[in-house]
Amino acid sequence: MDESDLAPDPLSSLRAWLLDAAAVSSAPQAMTLATSTADGRPSARIVLLRGVDDRGLTFFTNHDSRKGEELAANPRAALVLNWWELGRQVRIEGLVEEVEGAVSEEYWAARPRPSQLAAWASAQSRPLASRDALRASYAEAEERFREGDVPLPPFWGGYRVLPEVVEFWVHGDDRLHDRIRYVRSGDAWRRERLAP
Numbered sequence: 001m002d003e004s005d006l007a008p009d010p011l012s013s014l015r016a017w018l019l020d021a022a023a024v025s026s027a028p029q030a031m032t033l034a035t036s037t038a039d040g041r042p043s044a045r046i047v048l049l050r051g052v053d054d055r056g057l058t059f060f061t062n063h064d065s066r067k068g069e070e071l072a073a074n075p076r077a078a079l080v081l082n083w084w085e086l087g088r089q090v091r092i093e094g095l096v097e098e099v100e101g102a103v104s105e106e107y108w109a110a111r112p113r114p115s116q117l118a119a120w121a122s123a124q125s126r127p128l129a130s131r132d133a134l135r136a137s138y139a140e141a142e143e144r145f146r147e148g149d150v151p152l153p154p155f156w157g158g159y160r161v162l163p164e165v166v167e168f169w170v171h172g173d174d175r176l177h178d179r180i181r182y183v184r185s186g187d188a189w190r191r192e193r194l195a196p
């Protein structure tokens, strides 16, 4: 990879790589999200990337989940996307903000009804007595919202990761991989090559 293969702005480069990934990967939007407690204990899980705009990367989840609680205490995250078929990886670090209510509402409205009911039924990350208890909770949600649309739960919505550092990695022969890192400085981006 040459520096000139990438756009001056990393979010444009990321959008281009996502298009390449969509052509070959069955899960191009799967990304690892790392958060940590205020005292620095990390945790990581996969979420789906639901949007990339000029501000950052958006995913949706339960605000009362473990990740949601960690982001409330420490609004910083790291993301990793990997597309094995392309020999590519992208790493992102930055501050995290909750998306505007209208953004969550729009995404929620596009979700299938069973997914909406499941969001109401699941106290995500909390201990659950049994699978039957989850089924019962789902049935309660079905009954509660029997008529009309299922509303957006107050505990559910989107987060936007605002990148400060973005690294593009490409597999190279003999482990001579390419790594180009963008670092935000004010409104501009500085680029540097890193040893693999």
Ligand SMILES: Cc1cc2nc3c(=O)[nH]c(=O)nc-3n(C[C@H](O)[C@H](O)[C@H](O)COP(=O)(O)O)c2cc1C
Pocket (backbone or CB within 6 Å): 027, 030, 043, 044, 045, 046, 047, 048, 049, 059, 060, 061, 062, 065, 066, 067, 068, 124, 125
């Ligand atoms: C492929 C894949 C996609 C996932 N997408 C999401 C997602 O977009 N949002 C979400 O809340 N959980 C998603 N999950 C589940 C999370 O990995 C995780 O189990 C859940 O969010 C609870 O994490 P927490 O307890 O650390 O908060 C996904 C899991 C997999 C394997």
